[in-house]
Amino acid sequence: MNKTLFLFLVLSLPIASMASMNVIRENSGKVISVNPWSYLDEEVMWASVYSSNPDGGKINGYIKAKYATEFSYIKNHTHHVNDNITFAQGVFRSHDLPGWYLGFSSNRNANYSGPYGRYEYQNSTFNTEVVVGKEFRYDNIRFGAEVMGGYQSSGFSDDQGKIGYWNARLKLFTDIQIDDHFSIFGYVYQQFDRKRIRNDENDRDSRSTVIEPGIQYIINNNNGVWIRTHASFARLEREKWGNIKDKDNVTSIGYWNIWDRLQTSISTGIGKYKKYNSQNSEIFYNRNYNYVQLNATYPITDRFTLYGEVKRMHLNEIGNWSTNSKGNIYNYKAMIDFNF
Numbered sequence: 001m002n003k004t005l006f007l008f009l010v011l012s013l014p015i016a017s018m019a020s021m022n023v024i025r026e027n028s029g030k031v032i033s034v035n036p037w038s039y040l041d042e043e044v045m046w047a048s049v050y051s052s053n054p055d056g057g058k059i060n061g062y063i064k065a066k067y068a069t070e071f072s073y074i075k076n077h078t079h080h081v082n083d084n085i086t087f088a089q090g091v092f093r094s095h096d097l098p099g100w101y102l103g104f105s106s107n108r109n110a111n112y113s114g115p116y117g118r119y120e121y122q123n124s125t126f127n128t129e130v131v132v133g134k135e136f137r138y139d140n141i142r143f144g145a146e147v148m149g150g151y152q153s154s155g156f157s158d159d160q161g162k163i164g165y166w167n168a169r170l171k172l173f174t175d176i177q178i179d180d181h182f183s184i185f186g187y188v189y190q191q192f193d194r195k196r197i198r199n200d201e202n203d204r205d206s207r208s209t210v211i212e213p214g215i216q217y218i219i220n221n222n223n224g225v226w227i228r229t230h231a232s233f234a235r236l237e238r239e240k241w242g243n244i245k246d247k248d249n250v251t252s253i254g255y256w257n258i259w260d261r262l263q264t265s266i267s268t269g270i271g272k273y274k275k276y277n278s279q280n281s282e283i284f285y286n287r288n289y290n291y292v293q294l295n296a297t298y299p300i301t302d303r304f305t306l307y308g309e310v311k312r313m314h315l316n317e318i319g320n321w322s323t324n325s326k327g328n329i330y331n332y333k334a335m336i337d338f339n340f
Helices: 002-012
Strands: 024-025 031-034 059-074 079-094 099-112 120-138 141-158 161-177 183-198 204-220 222-239 244-259 261-276 283-299 304-318 326-338
Touching: 031 204, 059 261, 059 304, 244 283
Parallel strands: none
Antiparallel strands: 024 031, 059 079, 059 326, 079 099, 099 120, 120 141, 141 161, 161 183, 183 204, 204 222, 222 244, 244 261, 261 283, 283 304, 304 326
16 A cells, blocks of 8 residues: 555544554545554553544544443452442544543542442542643654553541552554554553652552553454453552552454444453462462453444453462462443543
């Protein structure tokens, strides 16, 4: 394919996008590129998704609201439920500032535990994030950087006020189109969480690094596959008893499909998670897991889109903070976004 034509199409990606999945097509209708972060509800790459209505005005973007719930059923263990409500998550882009974007997110996370069907409230956190990013395009390469600043409060209060964390994150990302079918993509970030502490608190600041490379292959105008490898490393500093380290590695493979207006994807992954004491190597959790995930997106109108997700994870874990048993975790998610 002519590189000049490809560059023109890439630079006009927001115009060529459809619904939640950002798709680039030639004039003939042939799909030549798909934004690899647009067909899943991304935890850190959500700001890289474009509006499906970029011609609405000088400012374009989207605002979404979502609800997610997670049920943990682990043998010989108290059941846990986690509810997450995202009040608003949005991204704004301007024709006057090409490549720049501003994003924000605000959500509440609540935890419950107890016997099945009789859960009791335990605690909650409120999270706010603001991101500013800049992306560049050169030939068939998209790359950029993003900074995030945020705050997470626990919802508990004492004489010194609420307990919480200030968050800061620096992220680098890229998406390289090799040809009309094959592309590679990935991101890496480092995050620092600065904790507001009480005098009797043992936990202090935490640092984390995440890297996730992947490859994508477009089969035809309606189908594509991808492979991802996610690796994260975290360290929680403690006043005494040694710092805590986390390692998580998961490899997943997925398939997306466009059924006229309906867009679906299915993916499966296998991973290993470990939490341990860096001072004496005491293992708190050593978990092997696998999962299956289904996603569906449907544009109600040119402006509004519905999204749903179902995920089942099976795990087998040992460790001093574990019940040394097997279990399942179920995730359900619903979302609606408004594109402008």
